[in-house]
Each structure stands twice: as C-alpha cells, then as structure tokens.
Amino acid sequence: MISYRNILCSAVAAAALLAGPALAEDKPAALGVGVFSFTSGGTAAYGKPGRDAAELMIERINAKGGIGGVPLSATYVDEGQGTEGVIAEYRKLAGDAATEVMIAALSSGNCMALAPVSDQMKVPTVGWNCDTHQLYLKDAHPYFFRPNGNTVPEFVAYAAYLIAVKPDVKRIAIINPDYAFGHDAAKIFTTAIKAFKPDVEVVAELFPKLGAGTYQTEISRLTAARPDVIFSNLWGGDLENFVRQASPRGLFRSSQAVLALGESSMQNVQIPEGVIVGVLGDGWWMSPDAAANPETREFAEAYKAKYGKWPVFPAMKMANSFLYVQAAYDKAMAGNGGKWPSRDEVAAAMKGSEVKTLTGTMQTRADNDGVVDQIIGVTAKADGHDGPVIGDMVRYKGADLMPPAGEDPIAWIGTLSADLPTKLPQPGSYK
Amino acid sequence: MFETIVPLLIDGLANAALIFLVAVGLTLVFSVLRVLNVAHGSFYSIGAYAAASLGLWVVGAGLPGWLTFASLPLSAALVAVIVGPLIERTLIRWAYGKSEAVQILVTFGLFLILEDLQRIVFGVDSFYEDTPVQLLGSIEIGGVVYLTYQLVLILLAAALLVGLKLFIGHTRIGKLIAAVVADREISQAMGINTNRVFMIAFSLGVFLAALGGALTVPQAGVSPGLGADTMVLAFAVAAIGGLGKIEGAAVAAVIVALARVLAIYFAPELDAVAPYLVMLLVLLVRPYGLFGSATTRKI
Numbered sequence: 001m002i003s004y005r006n007i008l009c010s011a012v013a014a015a016a017l018l019a020g021p022a023l024a025e026d027k028p029a030a031l032g033v034g035v036f037s038f039t040s041g042g043t044a045a046y047g048k049p050g051r052d053a054a055e056l057m058i059e060r061i062n063a064k065g066g067i068g069g070v071p072l073s074a075t076y077v078d079e080g081q082g083t084e085g086v087i088a089e090y091r092k093l094a095g096d097a098a099t100e101v102m103i104a105a106l107s108s109g110n111c112m113a114l115a116p117v118s119d120q121m122k123v124p125t126v127g128w129n130c131d132t133h134q135l136y137l138k139d140a141h142p143y144f145f146r147p148n149g150n151t152v153p154e155f156v157a158y159a160a161y162l163i164a165v166k167p168d169v170k171r172i173a174i175i176n177p178d179y180a181f182g183h184d185a186a187k188i189f190t191t192a193i194k195a196f197k198p199d200v201e202v203v204a205e206l207f208p209k210l211g212a213g214t215y216q217t218e219i220s221r222l223t224a225a226r227p228d229v230i231f232s233n234l235w236g237g238d239l240e241n242f243v244r245q246a247s248p249r250g251l252f253r254s255s256q257a258v259l260a261l262g263e264s265s266m267q268n269v270q271i272p273e274g275v276i277v278g279v280l281g282d283g284w285w286m287s288p289d290a291a292a293n294p295e296t297r298e299f300a301e302a303y304k305a306k307y308g309k310w311p312v313f314p315a316m317k318m319a320n321s322f323l324y325v326q327a328a329y330d331k332a333m334a335g336n337g338g339k340w341p342s343r344d345e346v347a348a349a350m351k352g353s354e355v356k357t358l359t360g361t362m363q364t365r366a367d368n369d370g371v372v373d374q375i376i377g378v379t380a381k382a383d384g385h386d387g388p389v390i391g392d393m394v395r396y397k398g399a400d401l402m403p404p405a406g407e408d409p410i411a412w413i414g415t416l417s418a419d420l421p422t423k424l425p426q427p428g429s430y431k
Numbered sequence: 432m433f434e435t436i437v438p439l440l441i442d443g444l445a446n447a448a449l450i451f452l453v454a455v456g457l458t459l460v461f462s463v464l465r466v467l468n469v470a471h472g473s474f475y476s477i478g479a480y481a482a483a484s485l486g487l488w489v490v491g492a493g494l495p496g497w498l499t500f501a502s503l504p505l506s507a508a509l510v511a512v513i514v515g516p517l518i519e520r521t522l523i524r525w526a527y528g529k530s531e532a533v534q535i536l537v538t539f540g541l542f543l544i545l546e547d548l549q550r551i552v553f554g555v556d557s558f559y560e561d562t563p564v565q566l567l568g569s570i571e572i573g574g575v576v577y578l579t580y581q582l583v584l585i586l587l588a589a590a591l592l593v594g595l596k597l598f599i600g601h602t603r604i605g606k607l608i609a610a611v612v613a614d615r616e617i618s619q620a621m622g623i624n625t626n627r628v629f630m631i632a633f634s635l636g637v638f639l640a641a642l643g644g645a646l647t648v649p650q651a652g653v654s655p656g657l658g659a660d661t662m663v664l665a666f667a668v669a670a671i672g673g674l675g676k677i678e679g680a681a682v683a684a685v686i687v688a689l690a691r692v693l694a695i696y697f698a699p700e701l702d703a704v705a706p707y708l709v710m711l712l713v714l715l716v717r718p719y720g721l722f723g724s725a726t727t728r729k730i
Binding site for chain 1: 435438441442445446550555556557559561564565568569574575576577578581647650651652654655656657660691692695696699700702703
C-alpha cells in the first residue's frame with residue numbers, strides 16, 4: 001500500500017533531483033560555461049577576439065587542473081543571430097544542468113534582454129563586455145553581474161582626458177552607432193564635457209546605423225561642420241570602415257579625433273598618430289600594470305602565438321571575466337567546505353567580490369555593477385612595435401568616475417565640478 | 432551657400448551612383464522577365480566578394496596596382512557569366528508566368544540559399560581592398576576633401592546610363608530585348624528566341640548588380656549582410672522610378688540619395704527612413720512610380 005508519507009518522500013526526492021543544479025552537489029565531470037559573443041558579420045572584428053580569448057583561457061585553466069579540479073567545457077553562441085535567437089540559446093543552455101554559469105553578453109541590448117532571463121532561471125551570468133548604464137537603473141538583477149564597468153565612467157573619462165589635453169575645445173561633433181550604446185555615449189560624453197566646460201557647442205551629431213559600411217556622406221558632414229573634436233564610439237568593422245574612409249579625406253588632420261574603442265582596431269586598420277583612444281576600462285595588455293604581471297605577458301604571448309595578433313581589449317575583458325568566474329567558484333568552495341557549489345552559491349560569491357585580473361582589479365558593488373579603472377591615451381609610434389601603441393596614458397580610478405548606486409547617472413554627471421579634470425591624474429602620468 | 436550645396440550635390444550623386452547600378456539591374460530584369468527578383472541583392476554582395484578576392488589576389492601576387500581597377504568589372508563579368516545563366520535556366524525559368532507571390536517566394540528562397548553559400552565560401556570576416564582609392568588619391572572641393580574615386584563613380588554611373596540606353600536602342604540584342612518587353616507573345620510569334628533574350632537580360636541584370644557590389648569594395652569593403660541591405664534599398668528605388676524604367680531608376684536613385692544626404696546634413700535621426708519616406712510620398716501620388724504607368728510597357 002502506498003502511504004501518504006511514501007508519496008511525500010518520493011516527491012521530495014524527485015524535487016531534489018530536478019533542482020540538482022541549485023543545490024551543493026558532487027563535482028561534475030565538466031563545468032559547462034555558455035560563452036556569448038559576435039562571431040559573424042562586421043561586429044565580429046570586435047567579438048571574435050573575445051571568443052578567442054575564451055578558448056585560450058579555458059585551455060589555460062584546464063591545463064592547470066580546471067576550477068576546483070573540474071575542467072571547463074564551453075558552448076559558444078554567436079550574438080550575430082539577433083536578440084531573439086540569443087535568448088532562445090540562453091534558455092536552452094540554462095535549462096541544461098551541465099551549464100552552470102554564463103559569460104554573456106557582448107552587446108548591451110543582449111545583456112538587457114538576458115538579465116531578467118538569468119534571474120528567472122537563476123543562472124549566474126557575467127556580462128563580459130556590455131556596458132550600458134541602464135542595466136541596473138530600473139530593476140535589480142541578482143543573478144546578472146557586470147564586473148567590467150559601465151558607460152558612465154568610460155565616457156566621463158574621455159571627457160576629462162579631452163579637457164586636460166585640449167582645454168580650449170569649443171566645437172565638438174559626434175558620430176556614434178544608432179542604438180543604445182551610441183546614444184548613451186553621446187549623452188554621457190556631452191553632459192560631462194558641458195559640466196567641465198559649459199561653452200562647448202555640439203555642431204554635429206550623427207548616428208549611422210550599425211553595420212552601415214559606408215560613411216562618406218557623414219565624413220563630408222563632419223568636415224563641413226569644422227569641429228575641434230570628433231568623438232566616436234563606433235566599433236568593430238564600423239570603426240575600421242570609418243577610419244579607412246576618413247583618413248584619406250583628411251578628417252583626422254582637421255580635427256582632434258577621439259575613438260573610444262580605438263585600441264580594439266589598432267592592429268586591423270592604420271589609426272593615425274595623435275588620436276585619443278582607450279580601452280573602456282583597464283584592459284590594455286601593454287599597460288604598465290599588465291606589463292608587470294608575468295601571467296598577463298604569458299597570456300598575451302600565447303594569444304599572439306595562437307591567433308597571430310596581440311589581445312585587444314575585448315580579449316582582455318573576456319580573459320578577466322574567466323578569472324572572475326574562477327574566483328567566484330574558489331570563494332564559494334572555500335565557503336562551503338570544499339564541496340562543489342550550487343548556482344546560488346556561485347552567484348553569492350560574485351556579489352561584492354574584488355578580483356585581481358590580468359590588467360587590474362574588478363570590484364563588484366552591491367548592485368552587481370562593476371568598478372574598474374579607465375585607461376586612456378593617444379596613438380603613438382614606438383620602437384619595436386609594428387603598429388601604434390598608446391602613449392601619454394592616464395589611469396583614472398574607476399571609483400572616481402562612477403555614480404553612486406541608485407542615483408540617476410546623467411543627473412550625477414551634471415553635478416561634476418568643472419575643475420575635476422585638473423584634480424584627476426594627468427595625461428602622461430601613467431608610465 | 433556654395434560651401435553647403437556643393438558637398439550636398441557631390442555626396443548625393445556619389446551615393447546615387449552605387450544605388451543606381453543595383454536598382455537598374457533589378458528594374459531591367461523585371462521589365463524583361465516580369466519577375467520581381469528578391470535575390471538581386473545577393474548578386475551585389477557576390478560581386479563585392481568576387482572583386483575583393485580578385486583585388487586581394489592581384490595585390491598579393493605583387494602585380495601592378497592599376498590591375499585592381501580592371502579586377503572590378505572583370506569580377507562582375509565573371510559573376511554574371513557563371514551565376515546568371517545558371518540561375519536563370521534553373522529557378523527563374525521555372526517561375527515565369529507564375530503568380531507574383533510564387534515568384535517572390537522562390538526568389539526569396541534563392542536569396543537565403545545565396546546568403547548561406549556566401550558564408551560557406553567567404554566566411555564571416557570582412558574583406559577590404561582599397562588600392563583603387565589609394566591610387567586615385569583625393570581632391571578638395573568647396574572646402575571638403577573627397578576621394579577622387581567618389582567622383583569616378585559618378586562618371587561611371589552616368590556613362591553606364593547612357594551606355595544602357597544606347598545598348599537597348601541601337602544594338603540588335605538591345606532591340607530584341609525591347610521587343611520582348613513590348614510584347615512577349617508577338618516577339619515569339621515573329622521568331623525571336625525569347626528564352627535566350629531572358630537569359631541575356633537576366634545575366635545583364637546580374638552583371639549590373641555585381642558591378643555595383645564590386646565598385647563599393649574599394650571605399651567600403653564587404654561584410655556579411657551587405658546583400659540584404661542593398662536589396663531593400665534597390666526595391667525602394669525601383670518602385671519610386673517605376674518598375675521596369677531605366678531612366679526612372681536613375682532619377683529615383685538621385686532622389687533617394689539626395690534625401691539620405693539631406694537627412695544626414697539636417698535631420699540625422701531620419702537618415703535610415705529617408706528613402707522609404709520618399710517612396711511613400713511618391714507612391715501616394717503616383718502609385719506606379721515616377722516613370723511607370725498602369726498599361727504601357729516600354730523599356
């Protein structure tokens with residue numbers, strides 16, 4: 001006879017089996033990681049290095065015995081398929097107990113779409129590249145972590161650097177991609193510039209669509225506007241096309257260019273000397289801190305040997321994200337007596353963490369947003385290098401440029417004092 | 432005033448040149464075959480890939496740089512000779528006389544197949560080969576530096592428009608095409624090999640699209656997705672000009688390009704929708720396009 005008690009016990013056992021991934025358990029044969037990036041189309045020029053870095057980091061971590069003795073096994077997802085496809089792939093992976101953590105995504109739009117899904121499916125997810133400041137503005141996302149920082153410190157840093165090197169700037173023009181990242185960056189950059197120098201005028205603001213391919217009309221428009229400074233956060237193939245088309249038309253001679261994601265394309269296209277570039281964080285493999293770290297040098301040389309190029313900053317962001325995941329597992333296992341952690345325990349370990357990376361430190365705030373330093377400089381020639389390097393560098397502390405959690409970021413930027421750029425470290429001070 | 436109008440005109444005409452090449456091929460194929468070819472944009476991107484590959488080979492083999500100019504029409508011709516007859520004799524021929532819905536479904540299927548084939552053959556990387564742009568240098572007009580290549584494109588498109596009109600009006604095969612356009616049944620009854628005319632007209636359309644793609648490579652490169660973007664724009668231009676009208680395609684290309692340029696200069700937020708706003712306005716007033724009509728069929 002089947003008793004009520006037996007049914008209850010069976011139900012509890014079945015529930016425990018079904019909820020397996022959420023509970024601490026024996027070590028699995030492999031730690032499944034979903035890795036999302038753009039690997040097709042023009043955006044792959046930026047996304048492929050991230051995917052390559054993931055592959056190399058997995059090899060390197062597994063060569064040292066994996067995480068807690070468990071080797072990593074990645075499933076790669078191409079974000080080029082569009083957000084609907086990305087969500088479907090994420091759900092499929094998250095539904096498989098073997099996938100315990102996600103490193104997703106490159107695109108801010110995809111992170112905005114995946115963050116609520118990660119909460120719903122309770123899968124710790126690391127936004128390895130997406131940096132929209134809107135991610136945590138409206139809703140908290142307890143399972144979504146973005147340790148690489150957000151657009152506010154990234155573009156306030158450019159405004160501060162620009163004012164420091166060109167205090168007489170009067171006319172600025174903007175050419176950014178026509179989606180949230182481009183519009184957010186334009187808003188943040190102009191708000192910061194006006195906070196530092198209220199008489200600056202925006203003489204042209206262009207938002208060509210992502211993947212536009214040709215920018216000849218935009219280049220004419222920018223030239224005709226005669227700006228002192230042209231700011232752009234075009235990226236990937238778009239940035240390369242823009243540089244290829246703008247250089248022969250003298251745009252970089254007539255105006256000071258600020259290419260916010262310039263470092264990611266420096267090995268693919270010839271960016272002229274004197275252009276202000278940066279790495280949207282601290283992820284430059286040749287920065288003084290990175291150069292002083294033997295592990296970073298090893299990684300960079302292994303990357304160059306495997307892929308024929310040095311790791312650009314998207315590659316460093318991805319590599320640092322793997323260290324972040326590794327640190328979370330180590331911390332979670334240290335906290336539960338060495339047992340294999342559940343997804344919940346990994347997420348708890350990520351919260352408020354401070355992780356040493358290949359290029360600096362990632363701090364995760366209580367709201368799961370990250371704080372990293374910002375490195376900016378100008379393209380320069382250097383002996384012993386095939387292409388340009390970053391000279392006249394500055395390294396701003398991330399915390400100095402990060403709005404407090406819960407505060408409206410744009411309103412916060414408006415409160416920055418005009419003399420902030422003079423109080424921050426000066427260009428050339430990071431050697 | 433001069434400083435504003437000159438850049439507007441040059442940018443508008445340079446934009447129009449490339450749009451015209453792809454739209455005129457679409458409109459030519461429609462006028463002769465009466466098939467609305469949704470896969471037309473794929474021929475543009477295949478032409479671009481072929482030109483980039485050939486140009487990179489020329490440069491890689493250490494051959495003289497000026498040969499990269501020759502590689503542009505040559506690659507378009509290769510695409511037209513190989514792809515044109517193959518597709519016309521198989522899929523397109525099967526669609527003759529079928530309803531528009533069937534034709535669109537068939538050519539859309541072809542578009543998807545061609546897009547995937549391009550990914551298989553050329554991968555997902557972008558290709559760049561800008562030797563022609565470098566060799567031609569730049570020129571300053573009205574205070575704005577232009578690529579000389581942009582001006583060459585304008586001249587090429589104008590020459591092609593004149594050449595096409597002369598070809599249709601003054602060559603034997605051109606007259607045969609015009610006859611088929613005017614009345615297919617009577618042309619057949621008079622002994623014209625309409626199947627051959629269809630194949631030649633389709634291949635010519637493929638050549639024009641591929642040439643447009645090839646000519647875009649030196650200034651913009653090629654990456655996956657180029658075909659889809661181009662196809663939508665080409666349809667808008669063909670619809671504005673009047674489907675089947677060569678001069679209509681030319682005028683519409685200039686209008687659409689100028690609308691885009693004006694948007695970029697004065698209302699950048701309208702850049703992406705400008706061509707379609709123009710299309711909407713024109714079709715509201717003239718449902719068959721600027722040069723089209725409900726009854727006449729002339730090329």
